[in-house]
Amino acid sequence: MFDKKIEKMIDRYKLHTVHDHENALKEIIQEIVLLGLWRSKFYEKAVFYGGSALRILHKLDRFSEDLDFSLIQPGTSLDIKKYLGAVKSELELWGFEVSIKKKDKKNKSAINSAFIKANTLIYLIKIDSSLKTRKNAMMKIKLEIDQEPAIGFTSDLKYHLHPIPFTIKTMTLPSLFAGKMHALLCRTIRTNIKGRDWYDLIWFVKNNIPCDLHYLKNKMVQTGHIDLSEVLTKEKLVKLISKKINKIDFSLAKSDVEPFLKTSGQKDELSLWSNAFFNDYLIQEIDILASH
DSSP: OHHHHHHHHHTTSOOOSHHHHHHHHHHHHHHHHHHHHHHTTGGGTEEEESHHHHHHHHOOSSOOOOEEEEESSTTOOOOHHHHHHHHHHHHHHTTOEEEEEEOOOSOOSSEETTEEOTTEEEEEEEEEOOSSSSTTOEEEEEEEEESSOOSOOOEEEEEEOSSSOEEEEEEOHHHHHHHHHHHHHHSOOSSOOOHHHHHHHHHHHHTTOOOBHHHHHHHHHHTTSSOTTSOOOHHHHHHHHHHHHTTOOHHHHHHHHGGGOOSHHHHHHGGGOSHHHIIIIIHHHHHHHOBO
């Protein structure tokens, strides 16, 4: 039975609570979605990026919710229904009951949470599983495709072994860092503090990943946060991120990221989070890592 194969995949994880089990199951479902997209040749037109790309392809030590993709070439024709059909078939092959529907954005303007999201496709994948989670639990995974991406990112082909060996086209780590830095600098914070972004920032710094300033500038120009004529130097980047740090309520940031962490040790690390920690330590590291 396919359920037995899924259970075997779950054995990769150290699970203590129902919440741990659900996070692991959701990640396995994400991997099956990525496999279905590979079978349908989706990665010939789009790349995988965001927190889930860091988690699944680069062993980021936190769980992630959504699957984010960007077209390789802006304005490329993409018949999404073909790919979603392949995803549905793949999930059903592995024993899941699936429904996929387009999600309408509440805000119809071109700007959503300080990001230009015109012509972005958002789909919700709902999976009904007979595996043990909370009673009548329904898994939901958001799949988002940016059809008008900023230009300038670099991509790479990564091998992945689960549930079977296949390949995924993704942004390189410097481009992924630039995307994360854009989120940190440009996301509205009044009601939308993402502790996951700050956690990921620490991960990039810890792993000595340089930030692609060329791609970051293109993203900031696209969203109106910097003029095309401006030069984005590492000195300017440090000033911008320091200014943002001073506006963040890190108690709220901790609350956002904590459900996505696996161990008590990881959660203990959050006790260090403060404006002083990010300003005094991380800013120095970003200054070293930022590159053209």
